[in-house]
Amino acid sequence: MENNLSRRNFIQKSIVGGIALAAISPFAAMAKSEKPAMKLGLVTYQWAKDWDLPTLIANCIQTGVLGVELRTEHAHGVETKLNAAQRAEVKRMFADSPVACLGYGANFEYHSPDAAKLRMNIDQTKEYIKLCKDIGASGIKVKPNDLPEGVAKEKTIAQIAASLNEVGKFALDYGQLVRVEVHGNKTQELPNMKAIFDQVTEKNVKMCWNCNDQDLLPPGLEGNFNSVKKWLGDTVHVREFNIGEYPYQQLFDLFAAIHYNGWILLEARTEPADKITALKEQLELFNQLVANSRKA
Numbered sequence: 311m312e313n314n315l316s317r318r319n320f321i322q323k324s325i326v327g328g329i330a331l332a333a334i335s336p337f338a339a340m341a342k343s344e345k346p347a348m349k350l351g352l353v354t355y356q357w358a359k360d361w362d363l364p365t366l367i368a369n370c371i372q373t374g375v376l377g378v379e380l381r382t383e384h385a386h387g388v389e390t391k392l393n394a395a396q397r398a399e400v401k402r403m404f405a406d407s408p409v410a411c412l413g414y415g416a417n418f419e420y421h422s423p424d425a426a427k428l429r430m431n432i433d434q435t436k437e438y439i440k441l442c443k444d445i446g447a448s449g450i451k452v453k454p455n456d457l458p459e460g461v462a463k464e465k466t467i468a469q470i471a472a473s474l475n476e477v478g479k480f481a482l483d484y485g486q487l488v489r490v491e492v493h494g495n496k497t498q499e500l501p502n503m504k505a506i507f508d509q510v511t512e513k514n515v516k517m518c519w520n521c522n523d524q525d526l527l528p529p530g531l532e533g534n535f536n537s538v539k540k541w542l543g544d545t546v547h548v549r550e551f552n553i554g555e556y557p558y559q560q561l562f563d564l565f566a567a568i569h570y571n572g573w574i575l576l577e578a579r580t581e582p583a584d585k586i587t588a589l590k591e592q593l594e595l596f597n598q599l600v601a602n603s604r605k606a
Contacts, residue, residue, distance in 0.1 A: 312429070316532060347571035348562070350596040351377025353415060353547060354386065357578045357585045362386055363403060370409045377410040377573045379451060379545065382417060390437050393500035395593070397444035403444055412545060412573060414438050414445035419455035420473035421466050421497070428473065437478045439486050449487030450546070451518060454506060455494035467502065471509035478512030484553040489511070489543050492520040499524045501535040507541045516543025521556055531557060535564045549579055549593040558599055566603035 340552050348360045352358060352375050353427050358366050362385040370376055378389050388400055404411040418435045422428050435452060435487050454470050457463050490506075492498050497506070497522065507517060517538055519525075546565070574596065582588040 315520045322475070333568050340596050341510060346564060348596075348600055349377060349571075349573050350375050350593055351410070351412060351545075351573040351575045352589070353577040354381045355377045355415070355577050356581070357576075357589065359385075363388065363400065365405050366408050367403060369586060369589070370395055371407060373586055374593055375576070375577070375589055376408050377412050377413050379415045379575050381415045388414070388441070390441050392441070394444070403443065403445040404489075410573075411445060411447045412575070413442050413449040413451065413486070415451040417453065419453045420470045421454055421456045421458060421494070423458055423461050423466075428469070430515065432473055432476060432511040435488075436444045436480050439477070439481045439484050439488075443478075443484040444488050447486070448544070449489050450481070451489045451490050454497035454503070455500065463502075467505050468509060470497075473514045474506070474510050478510070478515035482512065483515050486514070487543060489514045489518040489545050491514060491518045491547065492522060492525075496569065498522045499527065500538055504537050507538065510541075515590065517541040519546045519561075520556075521546075521548050525555075531560055532564060535561070539568055540567075542570070542572075546574050547573070547577045548574055549577060551592060551599065553580065561604055562599045562603040564570070566600075 312492065352370065354361075354366065357370070358378070360380065361369060366378065370378060380386060380448050381390065392400070400411075418431045418436055418438070420428060420431055422431070436452065438450055442448070452474075457466050472490060474490060490503075492500070492503050494500055497524050503517060507515075519535075519542060525531055527534070547560065549556070576592055578588075578590075578592075580588075
């Protein structure tokens with residue numbers, strides 16, 4: 311791990327040196343601005359899963375995609391097993407680059423009727439919140455992630471909300487956001503996400519829009535968006551802009567209307583032969599969507 315996270319190796323591999331970003335408050339990205347200032351970042355889910363951390367940062371610099379949400383069990387190896395020195399090294403590597411470490415994309419979920427399993431997910435979330443703080447990130451991404459059969463829907467929704475309140479309260483002490491991905495069987499339907507957030511009391515628990523087909527169910531994209539927009543945080547997950555039928559331009563217009571200035575994170579699902587070229591292409595498409603939204 312120490313070799314992979316060598317600061318010297320990173321500096322040698324990086325195409326840009328000596329650029330440092332000031333520490334960013336996890337809440338600053340949610341401030342409103344006069345014009346939309348959406349930024350394209352990368353979820354390391356597929357396209358970056360095989361890149362070690364120096365490679366990930368260098369490739370982000372090369373492509374101009376300057377924000378990352380790190381995922382678990384990938385080659386960059388940013389996990390809770392890192393000791394204090396290794397965590398500090400990760401933090402320095404991002405600080406010495408123009409790439410923002412937005413946080414950790416976890417698989418923790420809070421719907422299980424098994425009390426022991428639920429407690430494990432909550433407790434592990436807290437450990438990764440500590441990791442996010444140590445590496446200079448601004449938050450952790452979690453999931454609801456289901457409404458199990460045989461359990462009253464209202465009971466599960468209340469349990470998920472209570473869990474989010476617990477981890478949100480814990481995260482506040484570490485200056486972290488809890489980003490709740492619109493994800494999972496039934497929980498990816500916006501009326502169910504709204505029902506969860508109606509019971510969320512912690513202000514640092516925010517919703518991460520996920521560009522699901524379910525967003526288009528009645529009352530449609532605009533109606534569903536408006537029903538939850540007050541809870542939207544500083545990250546959004548998208549897929550490739552030129553694949554599928556999702557109405558990305560309409561979505562960008564809706565974000566522009568609320569002066570959204572957070573991160574649009576590419577959670578790519580394809581396997582292009584040249585991921586650098588593919589990332590650059592997605593950035594071009596992103597810039598066009600933003601430009602068009604400003605004309606709307």
